[in-house]
Amino acid sequence: MPHNHVYEAEHVTDDEEGDDLDEEMEEDPHIEDIDGSDSEEDENDYANNKLRDTTAAQARMGRDIQGIPWEKLSISREKYRQTRLEHYKNYENIPQSGDVSSMESKVVEKGGAYYQFRRNSRSVKSTILHFQLRNLVWATSKHDVFFMSNFSIIHWNALTCTRSEVLNVAGHVAPIEKHPGSLLEGFTQTQVGTLAVKDGLLIAGGFQGELICKYLDRPGVSYCSRTTYDDNAISNALEIYSSPSGALHFTAAINDSGVRDFDMERFQQTKHFSVSLASESYFSKS
Known part of the structure; x- marks a missing residue:
């Protein structure tokens, strides 16, 4: 796209x-x-x-x-x-x-009560720039929600009905940690196209192939990467997972027909698949 x-x-x-x-x-x-x-x-x-x-x-x-x-x-x-x-x-x-x-698909019998309404918090507003953007709202538990609100990534606690800003990408964002391959100059006014939040790690993918990685229990940003300088570089989807060895990884599908895998223990890109329709393809993480 x-x-x-x-x-x-x-x-x-x-x-x-x-x-x-x-x-x-x-x-x-x-x-x-x-x-x-x-x-x-x-x-x-x-x-x-x-x-x-x-x-x-x-x-x-x-x-x-x-x-x-x-x-x-x-x-x-x-x-x-x-x-x-x-x-x-x-x-x-x-x-x-x-x-x-x-x-x-199997037709499911209707009438069952799978969910019960608890609360609609209308004062908490997520903003999504385009109807094709994915995963800009993440629930990491029954009560914790992370979402985009303009240029801010917000955490909402549904129990206490409180919100807090996790990361603001309206201005200049740069990593405070030094890792090989990390873009130390960072980014300015990043338009976020997709999010992933899991296992204490938050990753934001931008419209220009930007990746911003932040651990929720650490101050600042840990890692920044510009995956590609291709004109068609929107970050389509991100997935955080644990490898068979237990190391924390994430996979990024970018609109340049590339799928990249990153090892967050070493803050290194480990694999790069070049395919057509990257966001619609499926890969084994073995």
């Missing part, structure tokens, strides 16, 4: 979805409230932390878990959901791949 087409693709998608909306929904002056995070009022509320959360008790009493004021709209939640399901166009890399997978 070339980075220079990111915003263009997003606008095309928005236009296509707008054409498919029901006329009643388009003409309703309150319909913008459904996507309330885009309104100027909500943006100010986010900045001032004034948006009300929705608790499980309030949801049981009838409050919408997303905070949508359905009673003020001329369309019901059920009608809106029905229209959305009928007209929403899902993005597919492979045409009609969903039809094939549904034929191969």
Whole structure:
């Protein structure tokens, strides 16, 4: 996905979805409230932390878990959901791949309670630049969530309802540790395209092939790497894992058709696979 087409693709998608909306929904002056995070009022509320959360008790009493004021709209939640399901166009890399997978999948009996709603924290807002970007929200436990909010990587504790900034990439970010191959000059104003958080390690991948590695229990950044200077260098996906020897590794899929493996015990790139459609390929980590 070339980075220079990111915003263009997003606008095309928005236009296509707008054409498919029901006329009643388009003409309703309150319909913008459904996507309330885009309104100027909500943006100010986010900045001032004034948006009300929705608790499980309030949801049981009838409050919408997303905070949508359905009673003020001329369309019901059920009608809106029905229209959305009928007209929403899902993005597919492979045409009609969903039809094939549904034929191969086992139909699960509906009606089971797999999850229970606990809380919607509307004052905590993640920002994703483009609908194709992956893994920008990570849950490392039942209560710990890491996500992108503009140029900040935020940790949210769902138990205490507190947030803290883990890393800010709006300005200059450089490693405070010295390792062979690490880019000591670091990066400035990195646009993060993907994240990985696991085993106390956080990795951010940028639009220009940047990799920023930070241990959550250490101050500062430990390692920076520019994987490629290719024009098409968006970091598509990252995966942190332990090798058979127990060493901590991560794999990075970059849009230059490269998949790279890094040993974080030695802070070294150990493998580089050159393949087509790197983000869609699967590799054995043996």
